[in-house]
Amino acid sequence: MGAMFFGQYLLSKGIIDRDALIDGIERQRKTNLSLTALAVRRGYLTMKQEEAILLRYRTSEADLEELCLQSGLMDREQLDELLRIQRSDWVRIGSALVAGGHLTREGVVEQLAEFHDSQREVDQELEANFKACRDPETVKTVVELAVFHLGRLSDRPIKLQTFGEDTGALVDGRRRFAQKLVGDREFFVALDLDPAMAATVAEGLIGMPLEAGSEAAIDAVCECVNIIGGNACTRLEALGLKLRPEPPFSTEGNELADGSRSIVRAEVIAGEAEMDVRVFL
Amino acid sequence: MTNWRVMTVDDSAAILTIIAAYLEDSEFDVVAAERDGRSAVERFAEIKPDIVLLDLIMPGQSGVETLSRILAIDPDAFVVIVSSLGTEEAVHECLTTGARSFLQKPFTRDDFIEFMRDLTKVA
Structure with missing residues (x-):
């Protein structure tokens, strides 16, 4: 088994079906907003300004926070506020699947433990394959x-x-x-x-x-x-x-x-x- | 003050597009954009731009060869290498051949504009 995201792991093991995974991802997309999308929502950026920052982000090695500050359109206090909102609202795929009724919380905990074990093995295998x-x-x-x-x-x-x-x-x-x-x-x-x-x-x-x-x-x-x-x-x-x-x-x-x-x-x-x-x- | 006249040379249309977009509404005018070394040398002789931004890795005539030919036409030509290759060997070869500076890809718009403005202090 190769490296994969938790949702894909659940799908590949037959724990959830395709529709459940799509539902989970869509639930995440509704709540998990990027910093710039949150900034637009709070009125700190216009959509055009967001687009300009994202363009720079894609052609840069700087992180998004740094680029938001460099733009001069947001200050540190506003950025920290957005980071707090982002952290508190962020939904992981496991929670999204629980919210959609596709898995129980206990089921997610159990599967996560197995997922992490399998990914450790994958990482070791990748490293060994590189060396070989x-x-x-x-x-x-x-x-x-x-x-x-x-x-x-x-x-x-x-x-x-x-x-x-x-x-x-x-x-x-x-x-x-x-x-x-x-x-x-x-x-x-x-x-x-x-x-x-x-x-x-x-x-x-x-x-x-x-x-x-x-x-x-x-x-x-x-x-x-x-x-x-x-x-x-x-x-x-x-x-x-x-x-x-x-x-x-x-x-x-x-x-x-x-x-x-x-x-x-x-x-x-x-x-x-x-x-x-x-x-x- | 009139804008700086810039010629860009790169076999990648993508890079020519990016540079043109980055320099839009700035004190730099892209007066020519060439996709190979030979046509760049011809165009340079015709328009004598203030700054040439030259790619290093191109099919046919390489960037270093193009640089030499441009300098043969005008030893004071202000040529800057813009390349994804940033090895010490490549930088040294370009600078000793006569390039004034060297910018490694990829770069952000801000980095690029800052680099260009720094160039104008010595151009």
């Missing part, structure tokens, strides 16, 4: 950067689900966005995304709506891979590796798998969407 692969430091650096940037650009909770070697075959309906890194090592980093997720990532980068599958969306995701590859070269330099990236590209074929000795696949979940980060060594 060819060139673990390089692979780990690339995967961590990819997960970080995908989470930031998609603005969704993101989690590494499974990690291991495989054939590198592109899943049907997805497009591969890749970049070759050369120098002391030679390998490709690739993101395999379906058109909807690619458009989400592209929109996160550019800050404007893009049509799924459009040239602009493809180009933007290539730039996302370029950022991951370039940042990986910078980070790996600290480990003594001299690398440089070649221009990124996009493909719907499996040509990268043909010439590789070892291929690692990291399955990633972002909200309800799934994608792969691959390293072709």
